Amino acid sequence: MNILHLTQSEGGGAGRAAMRLHLGLLQASINSTTLVTYKESDLQSVVTPAKQVGLYKILQSEICSGILKEFFGRTTTFSVNATPSFLLNQIENLRPDIINLHWISREFLKLEELQRLKTPLIWTLHDMWAFTGGCNYSGDCDRYTNTCGACPQLASSKESDLTRWVWNRKAKAWKNLNLTIVSPSTWLAERAKASSLFKDLRIEVIPNGLDTQKYQPFSQQVAREVLNLPQDKQLVLFGALNASQDKRKGFQLLLPALQSLSQTGWSDRLELVVFGASEPENPPDLGFKCHYLGQLKDNLSLALAYSSADVMVVPSYQEAFGQTASESMACGTPVVAFNATGLKDIVDHQQNGYLAKPYEVEDLAQGIVWILENTERHQKLRFYARKKAEKTFSLGIQASRYLSLYTEILANK
Structure with missing residues (x-):
């Protein structure tokens, strides 16, 4: 079984959570690889895009963030995800049996490209972006339960605004995907189930893990x-x-x-x-x-x-x-x-x-x-x-629960 994790970086909350799952699977003797734009560790099982693609992705992320900040005052809290990744060939060459998506929103993998991935997909949620019109967290807004638009975070009064455009793209891109959702908490799973985009998908709750040998009481x-x-x-x-x-x-x-x-x-x-x-x-x-x-x-x-x-x-x-x-x-x-x-x-x-x-x-x-x-x-x-x-929250317990899910999905492929 070959598992490929896709996430923008090893750092930040989502990156750290993805890496902990990756390490837990390695400890369980599962073939696990993580593809990131920003690599921090020296692990051979963590790979980056080819040099020219990696440079493009760094510039791509910074330019898109700059545009959002210029026009909407938003950077990492909102993502349009509209530019190609140039990662599909590399993903295919890694020959995964299952692709586990993590934080891909900030121009890491264009959402329309998911249709071209031929393996079963698991999306581990680390925020709400996957089922909103672009925000990472909705605050008091529940417009993601419909079709977004008139976004309060963008101070928009137009129904057909940027968030409606992103929502429509997601509605088309998510259609007919072999996609299973994993949420680290009951609350986020309930929000995903209430969303118009994920309401019909299978949603499992598996808490994020951590290394309880590294995180233990010291004097x-x-x-x-x-x-x-x-x-x-x-x-x-x-x-x-x-x-x-x-x-x-x-x-x-x-x-x-x-x-x-x-x-x-x-x-x-x-x-x-x-x-x-x-x-x-x-x-x-x-x-x-x-x-x-x-x-x-x-x-x-x-x-x-x-x-x-x-x-x-x-x-x-x-x-x-x-x-x-x-x-x-x-x-x-x-x-x-x-x-x-x-x-x-x-x-x-x-x-x-x-x-x-x-x-x-x-x-x-x-x-x-x-x-x-x-x-x-x-x-x-x-x-x-x-x-x-x-x-x-131990890595072993988390890895075991994911492994059971991977095995079931592959058996039903």
Whole structure:
């Protein structure tokens, strides 16, 4: 069985998730190859386009992003996907039995080209783009359940706008494909099932995996020494790529929760740690001293950051899954999140974390207090957080579930 994964890069949330599945399959002795434009590892099983095609794809992605930013103020949060990939010959030469699509939206593989792929397709969703008119996340808009158009993200009042054009292209391109959808969370699977484009397709839920040997609890004292963090404070961790700028990640909801908390007896007991962003020139008043770790790209640094904290807060407004939450739990650090979207599948309320009422700032603050105020309870939460990660998110479990799906699809080919 030869599995080919297609994703733009090894980095970012989608790229990291795709690579973890790839590595899990390799560990299970499955022939797995990943084709990316941007390669970061030295794995021979990760391949890139021919040199001239690779250069074209990098320019293609940057030009298309520049056009979107110029006319709509959108870059990575919206994709038209309108240019040819020149990857079809290379894909065919890799002779896959199944092609597993991941994040292909940003001009990686033109959507009309899927009709020319002769093998069964599995699309692992990492956001909503595959079934919308171009946005990665729809926010409060549900126009993807019909035919898009009049897109609020593009400030459009026209029914026949850019999103309607993209939707129509997808409706034609997805027709008659041998396509199975995999969602990492129940919430995203429900959104896909409600969409006009995927409502008739088979949709399976398989959580994203991670290496629970790399993401495991380290000594909190040692972790803090390495990261130059205080030993005498309880630390609240918040992390995301461009954490304080990406509104979907919920920093604007965390901020008032922390400011409210600082007015209580916790003001001298807590400090904050943020990774994924460096300290801004004019940092906001968070109510507590804040340590900015910048972007942490290697597993060890991330595991140390999680292990250094007493609680992780993931206040996302919309999240396909929430890998920072599963990583934190694997390191034995309980998580506070809103009882919404993909995070509901990761955090079990008052068992390994706290699920606040969406999107109530005061309950988010209360969740932090509930986790930290009782030492005995906190130790139990840490224990069960690690157990949940081992039981649900290990690479072996994820690979086994995908392998069962691959085998079934090939048997029915």
